[in-house]
Amino acid sequence: MELINVIEDRYSVRGFTNQEIEKEKLDAVLEAGRLAPTGVNFQPFKVYVIDTKENKEELTKIYSQPWFVEAPIVLAVVVDKTKSWTRPWDGKNIADIDGTIVMDHMILRATDLGLGTCYIAAFKKEEAIEFLDLDENEEPVLFTPLGYPNAKRSDRPRKPIDELVVYK
Numbered sequence: 001m002e003l004i005n006v007i008e009d010r011y012s013v014r015g016f017t018n019q020e021i022e023k024e025k026l027d028a029v030l031e032a033g034r035l036a037p038t039g040v041n042f043q044p045f046k047v048y049v050i051d052t053k054e055n056k057e058e059l060t061k062i063y064s065q066p067w068f069v070e071a072p073i074v075l076a077v078v079v080d081k082t083k084s085w086t087r088p089w090d091g092k093n094i095a096d097i098d099g100t101i102v103m104d105h106m107i108l109r110a111t112d113l114g115l116g117t118c119y120i121a122a123f124k125k126e127e128a129i130e131f132l133d134l135d136e137n138e139e140p141v142l143f144t145p146l147g148y149p150n151a152k153r154s155d156r157p158r159k160p161i162d163e164l165v166v167y168k
């Protein structure tokens with residue numbers, strides 16, 4: 001698909017069939033994450049591939065919407081803030097930005113392959129840390145279910161370009 005069509009086709013999928021994901025498609029999604037750029041190329045992230053059926057109870061504690069556990073797989077991007085770049089002059093650590101780009105790459109590739117996703121930031125962090133068995137430097141950034149869509153897109157209009165772009 002043309003990149004612009006992928007961007008236009010992606011929407012937050014909040015309903016999935018239980019159809020399994022072909023291994024080649026999962027691998028292609030993960031490869032897109034691997035290729036994502038990170039600050040100074042530090043690659044301070046891990047992607048967790050979670051089997052929904054095996055972990056339904058734990059996943060529901062992390063994010064309780066029923067559609068979150070409908071797809072066969074949930075992906076989580078986790079960053080290590082001690083391994084990411086920090087802007088020296090004001091202390092801004094960019095781990096979250098790195099992790100978000102990784103998730104965005106995977107989500108756009110998934111869309112390209114006909115799979116549905118939904119960025120999830122409204123998860124319970126402590127429950128996620130416990131389930132993923134993270135150490136104190138690691139932080140979950142985003143989750144997404146990954147599966148075949150079983151829900152239509154809802155109308156989410158975007159602001160007009162002149163409200164969003166500032167030329168100076």
Ligand SMILES: Cc1cc2nc3c(=O)[nH]c(=O)nc-3n(C[C@H](O)[C@H](O)[C@H](O)COP(=O)(O)O)c2cc1C
Nearest residue numbers: 010011012013014118119120121122123153154156
């Ligand atoms: C960083 C980020 C976090 C989000 N977190 C959630 C979430 O926790 N739960 C949810 O249902 N949707 C979440 N969304 C989805 C947004 O609500 C959605 O992208 C937005 O309404 C635009 O709709 P669209 O994705 O269908 O274009 C998130 C989106 C982004 C980009």
